Amino acid sequence: MELDEVTLEIPNPQTINENSNDTDTSSEVTLFYNDTKAMHLEFLIDPDSNKPCMRLKFLEEPIHDIRLTTKQIFSDGRTNIIDVEEIPLDRMIGDDEQLYIRKNSMEKLEPGSDFRFACDIRLTKADKTLLSRFSSSTVERISEIANDQKFLDFTIKFKDAKELKVLKFILASKSPVFLKIFTTDMLESRRNEIFIPDVDYEVMKIAVNFMYNGGVQNLEYHIFDVLIVADKYDIAELKRYCEIEVAKGLTPQIIADVLIFADRYNAALLKERSIQYIQRNWNAIKGLEEFECIYTYSNLILDIFETFSIGDCPIKSVISNL
Structure with a gap:
């Protein structure tokens, strides 16, 4: 579902250096979704590199992705597209980001000074995950079932002799690797158990809980190990969450x-x-x-x-x- 489309324009820095009256080196806008502030964007000339860049500030509404089309607009109406970039931005609310026009794209600039830079921005609202589409009562019920031994149908074993009993259908829905384990004629599938010697019990428990309800606990103590597990078992949402947290x-x-x-x-x-x-x-x-x-x-x-x-x-x- 599209949030909004907007175009921001800023002058060519060369015209500013030539003492033009056009001295406004940035253009900014706040985008809304259903009367909720979604994102603040500022298109500007970076003072250090003298190149166009986009500064993003996430506000109250999470964004799934953003498409930036940067171009030259000449005084005669012609346009020259410099860069088109699709950026996945399923990030946490409140994040800041500064995006620079890529070097190879800057090489596409047409010569001359009678133009302005423009950036077309298209935002798309965040997709909801499987569990987040459920009501809170449904999520609570799934969590209850996930802790009820009679419903748990698969066991993960660890080198310290600890075991973690899990629901196959939840893990299969979140991890293509676990889905393959459960649906192919492997020893683990026949026995309904798997031995994982290179992952600690606490780390896997964090990953499993995330697959159940999208929540994390004690992540700060294990974040790099959890990211490794998310990469190994292709738990995309968890991996992205960890990457964002580390980057902060x-x-x-x-x-x-x-x-x-x-x-x-x-x-x-x-x-x-x-x-x-x-x-x-x-x-x-x-x-x-x-x-x-x-x-x-x-x-x-x-x-x-x-x-x-x-x-x-x-x-x-x-x-x-x-």
């Missing part, structure tokens, strides 16, 4: 380790946010001893500087040291 706590001291972790476990959103964090805080990060380990990962170095122009960051000297 990024600091210069841990950013290298987080980026390496995100790359290793295919955490695309966390990797994207980590790279953006590094780009925004490069001067504070580049000399840290904790960041030096990143230089052994040439693929990550290239990812970090892909959207930087040579003037923004010493890419040549960095790559020459790889």
Whole structure:
């Protein structure tokens, strides 16, 4: 269900530098859904890179995705589309995000100064998960059944001899990996049990509870291990939730380790946010001893500087040291 469509315009920074009367370097709007503030957007020229970027502030209504179409609008009415990006943004309410036009897209700029930048924004309301479509009483009933031993039809066993009894239909609905385990002629399916030696009981319990009702408890103590489990068993909603939570706590001291972790476990959103964090805080990060380990990962170095122009960051000297 579409929330809204809006176009924001800002002047070409070159015309501003030429002392034009057009000095308004940003344009902003607050979008509503059913009289509820959904998102505040500001389209502006970043003062450090002199490139267009979109600053997003999530308010009271969660957003599922956003489509940004950035273009040049010339004085004669012509348009030149620079960048079209579909961004999944099933994020927590209150998140902030700053999105930059990608470097390869900036190469599509037509020469001249008689144009304005414009960005068409289309938002789509968040999809509801299976359980969130149920009434609260139904969710409570499912939780009751999930804790009633006579209904539990599958057992997960751990190396410390602990066991977790679960409902197959819930796990199958949330995890394609568990669905395959339950529906193929495997030993685990015939015995209705599986031994998982590389996952702790508490970590799997968090993942299972999330699949039951979408809630999490004690996640802060196990968040990286839970993300690994979510990746291994393809629990997409849980994985995304963990990525968002980790990204909220990024600091210069841990950013290298987080980026390496995100790359290793295919955490695309966390990797994207980590790279953006590094780009925004490069001067504070580049000399840290904790960041030096990143230089052994040439693929990550290239990812970090892909959207930087040579003037923004010493890419040549960095790559020459790889």
